[in-house]
């Protein structure tokens with residue numbers, strides 16, 4: 001029997017069900033489902049929230065990464081730098097546009113992109129760096145922006161885990177040329193299906209992105225360039241408009257649970273969050289020895305835990321043809337063996353968090 005679930009979206013739904021049901025009914029009454037007012041308003045509201053000029057809704061976070069690279073004209077013979085400790089979607093997007101992912105290791109304490117490694121991997125073919133704001137934290141974005149500028153590279157922030165998180169007071173996603181968000185249901189800002197968005201301050205890129213997400217069409221039935229079909233639909237946009245109002249409050253609650261975990265789990269190494277970062281604690285991750293044993297014993301106590309991620313990207317079977325091997329990225333490989341994600345969502349109770357902490361002793 002489950003005593004503490006890893007995530008429980010039903011509790012969140014109970015808090016907002018009246019508002020969300022009303023908004024969805026509104027869309028159903030109007031029967032306008034694609035590229036309408038809900039999306040337009042959501043895009044404006046998210047742009048305001050992030051402090052950027054433009055936001056374009058797309059079909060998912062993965063599509064957001066693919067469309068970003070396409071909008072930048074990235075393709076064959078181009079190299080894109082990607083951290084090896086991330087969700088596999090980051091690397092898939094690079095492959096999807098025909099470019100080569102250049103993997104780099106992460107920092108052993110923050111788990112973020114190792115900037116010295118990035119520096120070493122830059123070649124004449126490098127066009128883009130994709131920092132992944134893992135678990136809702138970030139690397140030194142000012143330093144990364146400097147590296148990118150000096151080498152004339154574009155930063156595409158994979159902010160799919162970083163809704164509302166900030167570096168030196170500036171929202172993650174708003175640093176690079178482009179910032180990509182996923183609204184997969186269990187993300188800090190989640191829709192009721194697949195959805196994503198790209199934000200930017202560059203008008204030309206914004207216009208290009210809007211074309212690409214809609215079959216490359218400039219006006220109906222006129223297609224100037226090759227696009228795809230990847231749009232954020234009206235029902236999802238309506239849900240996201242409601243939830244965006246709660247995001248800051250929900251992130252504060254996550255932070256409180258994270259602080260309580262840290263206070264009680266002093267014997268465990270947890271992700272280091274630099275002073276100038278405000279994490280949104282998409283995940284709360286501890287390093288443990290004998291992970292399997294501990295997971296089993298927690299499971300017997302009714303505590304659900306997960307692993308993010310059990311296999312680093314370079315060792316995934318699907319990338320075998322790139323010929324990376326065990327030992328290439330020692331930090332990511334170590335983390336893949338040691339990290340354990342504990343229950344983390346705003347609607348946890350203090351009793352539940354304390355029960356997890358006791359289960360860990």
Ligand SMILES: *Cc1c(COP(=O)(O)O)cnc(C)c1O
Pocket residue numbers: 060061062063086087089090132158160161181182183184194195196
């Ligand atoms: C969730 C996630 C994605 C993919 O987003 P989808 O909306 O599921 O396509 C990409 N990168 C990271 C780091 C993610 O966490």
